[in-house]
Amino acid sequence: MSENTLELAENKLLLLYIFKKIKIPISNNKITEIILENNFINYFILQQYLDELLVSKFIQYVDAEKDHKLLITKKGIKVLNLFENMISKEKIKIVDDYFKKHVNNTEKDVLISSEYISKDEDNYIVDLKVTKNEITLMNIKLSVKSDKEAHELCNKWKNNTDDIYYKIVQTLLEN
Incomplete structure (x- = not known):
């Protein structure tokens, strides 16, 4: 090549x-900011690459009419998993360091909550929620049969919110 x-x-x-x-x-705008701050690609080439990744269905718009936000697809993840070793270790380190430094700032705006209440002996309602800047990103209410299940769901939500949120969005966006 x-x-x-x-x-x-x-x-x-x-x-x-x-x-x-x-x-x-x-x-x-946010992906552009990340790329330009780290001097990876110039603005015009970046926009071309984003268009090509969209056409290839490696990324997609989520609710394109409203938010214009982009998300990697399962197809994009598969390609990345196959060829990730083609990215220089230096660039990976720069990205990882950038996220260690900057993601903490955005995480302060994110509030994760999980709670449950007992409706009766065999019925618990679990309320799982994630908000950002006081806007609800996701709210899930589930009915479970035991206190133990309710407690486990709350703990999993608190410890894995990013992954769970991502998987739910990906599942809903599948054809």
Whole structure:
């Protein structure tokens, strides 16, 4: 492969890596900010790559008419898993360091809550919620049969909110 082809592939894989790392839908502006702050790709090439990733169905818009936020697809994750080793370790480190430094700022705006109440002896209502800047991103209410199940669901939600949220959104977006 020529150097330009390798660079193009690495840059698109880097974009997929960033989308996978974020795990939640992200605006074009935010992905552009991340890329430009780290001097990975110039603005115009970035927009071209994003369009190509959309056409290839490696990323997709979530509620395109409302939010215009992008999310990696299962197809994108498969491609990334196959070829992630093509991304230079230096770029991976830069992205990982960037997220360690900056994600904490955005996580402060995110509130995760989980609670349950007993309706009767064999019926518990579990309320799982994630909000950002006082806007509800997801709210799930489940009925379970025991205190133990309710407690387990609350703990799993608290410890794995990003992954659970991501999987639910991906499942709902599947064809």
